[in-house]
Amino acid sequence: MIMNPLTSSLAEMAFKNKRVLVTGGLGFVGSNLARRLADAGAHLMLVDSLIPDYGGNLFNLDGYEQRVTVNIADVRDEYSMDYLVQGQDLLFNLAGQTSHLDSMRDPYTDLDINVRSQLSILEACRKKNPGIKIVYASTRQFYGKPDYLPVDERHLLHPTDVNGINKMAGEWYHIVYNNVYGIRATSLRLTNTYGPRMRVKDARQTFLGIWLKQVLSGEPIVVYGDGQQLRDFNYVDDVVEALLIAALDARADGQVYNLGSAEPPISLNDLAQLLIETNTAGEYRRIPFPHDRKAIDIGDYYADCSKIRRELGWIPQVPLAEGLRRSLDYFRRHLPYYR
């Protein structure tokens, strides 16, 4: 964290006494962001619906319960959102359905949360608080199976599943509302994000979540396919940093940015090996791709994130080995709260 623009206490000051709304605020990225912003002196309102299959978890606020306001509500509820956006300086719009498989099994729910709700959040801002600045947590998912690597923001969008299509539409609503109505919005296309407070009981956020649980529970890590697929990873603190930078920098308005790793991509086999070494115990085994996952798999992926480095100065700071170590430390202590 020592090279990013926000590390100066001057920049950190920018959030002091700011009124900040975080949708998905009890979730993985949302809670890490909220803790950071609370430390910076912001006034936080966290909105979350605590749907059991999603990432919200009250334990994520452990130690911060008195420093933030929690409002349990669903972003699908237009009236709540109309009220909650009022008076806020910033909106970190992180609520979403993240499971690709769930989006195929129940496409309407994914549509309601990732598309319709985004529209109603933006309509709420347009009607009630057009001066707000929004940072939207988007995803690399809708690049689909890459045409070339690394994938930059000029890469065609060709999603492989309903979740990808819906997140794509949700992102574009933000950009269109920025361009047409002047409601400042930036979209960050997150890649695999991991770290403390992530969902580990299943693979709904990323497969690395369930791997952490498996290795800590003494179960073998399960790798689909030949394990040669390449991926990139961001430790959650680096993602929080990107969200904060995007919120402060007017150059980001109306822009989309890839996040991604400063290290080379890693194969799933090597990642499993690294996780086991970091844990000093464990094993992994490969099994054939389940049919439903194979049908929407994107093969190798890693991002070119030079645009956000060049324009906003974001450089991820936490190496994968260190991030895995911190994640294992966290879940070793707190795993019962995430089962």
Place this chain on the structure above:
Amino acid sequence: MIMNPLTSSLAEMAFKNKRVLVTGGLGFVGSNLARRLADAGAHLMLVDSLIPDYGGNLFNLDGYEQRVTVNIADVRDEYSMDYLVQGQDLLFNLAGQTSHLDSMRDPYTDLDINVRSQLSILEACRKKNPGIKIVYASTRQFYGKPDYLPVDERHLLHPTDVNGINKMAGEWYHIVYNNVYGIRATSLRLTNTYGPRMRVKDARQTFLGIWLKQVLSGEPIVVYGDGQQLRDFNYVDDVVEALLIAALDARADGQVYNLGSAEPPISLNDLAQLLIETNTAGEYRRIPFPHDRKAIDIGDYYADCSKIRRELGWIPQVPLAEGLRRSLDYFRRHLPYYR
């Protein structure tokens, strides 16, 4: 129509006794398609909701009332769609909200029709008739303001309005259902389409509709801006031909294709002039761009449609001057039915 693959009577035979469902079947493109298919001996079921602001018009079936079945229903009604897709060989999925301005004023309705309904139509096919072949009427709209001209299918998608975002999502549902579930689907990205049976009472389908009405009513044609914007046009019979070709050719499954003109693009000024000459009377005047239209305008646009020519053999046959002549002839006779 003399060079396209379908002109041989052998190919035309392919539709004889085929069961064909057309959503938006009373609309502009849908009714022209239905008349052509009825002539080819297909059994047609036309679904339309006749929403007054949209393109459906019972007069579009004039002379064909006894040769097709009309089912008044809204594609938002999942149960109707579940029933109506059953037993059909082909689905031409043309129902949509087409007005860009309406999509900004009422984004939820556009979302319901252009996104949610597309999902429910595809879910109906997945559950009730996975062997169906679908041709989806998409739009060039979501390319947004072009990065380069002519625009081919490799051009980035960056929609400028809610309608563009929603049509983009609707198209991608079709491609994902093709790729994941094997429900054969092809998407054609239509550019400005004009001809008999189009909506002319306002600019909700394309500005050329209201121009036709204006010139036939002795009113001046109204051109926004400096009139230098370039556009391309397809006469509706050529679009119908593309829909039919895409339905028959298995190479089109899972593909998206631009439609576009075989002639050079034309400026709005020149188009107004050509329309007036073809009509042998009329005048046009330029007015400043209304603010709400300017905010979502895409500037110059014309398509590279070489992909569909190369892969499916489609070449538009009707020159603009001839298409305008036929359109004027039609509306001169039938304008009262389109007011």
